[in-house]
Amino acid sequence: MGGVWRRCRGLIVTRGQTRPVIRVESPRDIAVSVDPYTRDTRGALRVYTDESGIEQRMTLYLPNETVHLAREAGKDRVVSRDRHNLGRVPVVCQWNRRMSGRFSGTSQMEDxxxxxxxxxxxxxxxxxxxxxxxxxxxxxxxxxxxxxxxxxxxxxxxxxxxxxxxxxxxxxxxxxxxxxxxxxxxxxxxxxxxxxxxxxxxxxxxxxxxxxxxxxxxxPASEGGIKADEARLVKTVERLNTTAGVFWSWVLGIAERVRTGVWPEGAPIQIEWRNPATPTLAEMSDAMQKQTGGKPVLSVRGAMNQMGYSQARIDKELQWLGEEDAAMAGLDVRLGRGLAEEV
Known part of the structure; x- marks a missing residue:
């Protein structure tokens, strides 16, 4: 396959036994070939090395099949082929700080x-x-x-x-x-x-x-001072999340195609990120109350989940709440009967 191969952080989707498998690969181990005209990924190569750094196995990802190779006596031999007929390479390249027109990224630590x-x-x-x-x-x-x-x-x-x-x-x-x-x-x-x-x-x-x-x-720094110090850092993370969300949307779209056999129509997959700032629980609760006019917006289970309770703890708390409600209902019945007898 011709063209220039470039290293990138690869997000690979493969077929598992019951569901698609998504793997994040290091740019040291994977390279892709991109068509500069159509900007389509023509192929991706994942190299597996031993402890001494010698290549032992390789996986070549193509638009309609995945080829697994092993090196024997200095030659690469095809071990198996997986014909998935996706029509595109099941690899999404995630470039960090990519410049327009260039299929390469820059490390966040480069500066x-x-x-x-x-x-x-x-x-x-x-x-x-x-x-x-x-x-x-x-x-x-x-x-x-x-x-x-x-x-x-x-x-x-x-x-x-x-x-x-x-x-x-x-x-x-x-x-x-x-x-x-x-x-x-x-x-x-x-x-x-x-x-x-x-x-x-x-x-x-x-x-x-x-x-x-x-x-x-x-x-120690005050709450306002902490937010002021983290303003640039938070903005940097928000910008990185914006570009990373596009890559992950493509990955989940490919995974849905592998799972169902059809491509999702429109743009049903969107990535939502949590606020990268450092909000306090009191701050979030206050904002929620102000935005809803004081109306309750969480169920009991949702409130427990927001407080960080484990699922076992939530189930136990709900069981205890049910027992308390049953006990209170029985007490109300007994009080009602006693009042009726007195009358």
């Missing part, structure tokens, strides 16, 4: 790769500085190499052992004075300032709040 590399170099230099200039320097005046001798073996001490030693004992028999001084250790504050600068640059490019990158204050 901060150089900052990550710079941070790695700064941390490496910081670790080296901690082992060297962060240790207070010592200056010995009036001594020679002979003063740094192991008393047990009579051999010269290792220079690093002497440098890192906490206690020096020098014995002099001459009249020359010996003076040992200590210089202040190197200041590591410059490294810390650089790390803070890099994290601020990353926050500026990604929209991540500084508190998510390790910057914390004594007082």
């Amino acid at each position: 901060i790769k150089h900052w990550v590399g710079l941070m790695a170099r700064v941390v490496l230099n910081l670790q080296l500085a901690m082992e060297t200039i962060a240790t207070p320097q010592k200056v010995a005046i009036g001594v020679s190499q002979k003063d740094f001798v192991d008393p047990d073996t009579g051999e010269d001490l290792d220079p690093w052992e002497t440098y890192m030693g906490a206690i020096w004992a020098i014995s002099r028999t001459t009249k020359e004075g010996v003076d040992v001084k200590q210089l202040p250790a190197g200041d590591l504050g410059g490294f810390i300032s650089t790390v803070e600068m890099i994290t601020k640059q990353v926050a500026g490019q990604t929209g991540l709040p500084l508190r998510m990158l390790g910057h914390s204050t004594v007082n």
Whole structure:
């Protein structure tokens, strides 16, 4: 098959025993060929490798069949064919941040790769500085190499052992004075300032709040402050969800075709996303009350589900509510009979 093959995050739909199977594949393992004129996917190739990275099996997805291949003695052999006659490749390519006219995507972390590399170099230099200039320097005046001798073996001490030693004992028999001084250790504050600068640059490019990158204050952020910090991050997620929803709609359409044998008419499949912001339960309840004028909009089961109860807990609560209603009904009957007797 000709054309240029491009890697992408593949959403694959296959036929299972009872229902369609949907799998999300890494762009490292799958590549697709797209017709630049019609923009149709002409084919997709999924490669399976062993622990050493050697290709062992491959699956070629075509518009009307899926071909399974295995590598034996350096050659690819067809193991089986699945003729599904879909009329299109059962693979949907999900490109992130795709530009118009290009069938390729960009990683969400692409903008901060150089900052990550710079941070790695700064941390490496910081670790080296901690082992060297962060240790207070010592200056010995009036001594020679002979003063740094192991008393047990009579051999010269290792220079690093002497440098890192906490206690020096020098014995002099001459009249020359010996003076040992200590210089202040190197200041590591410059490294810390650089790390803070890099994290601020990353926050500026990604929209991540500084508190998510390790910057914390004594007082916790207020609810309004949290929402203001997350505004760009929430907008980024909403834009990603908009494009991802289109891909997933196609995937579910293919799955419905595999399940029923016919393509769904119109646009019956729509992807709905939850609000990516951080709303509180009180905030959602207040908004719901205001939008409905105070009318109840949830059933008892729905309210329990909203509170996060498990299905077993919901069933038990409903059983207890039924028993309480039955007990109250029996009590009302007995009270009614007692009043009738008194009359």
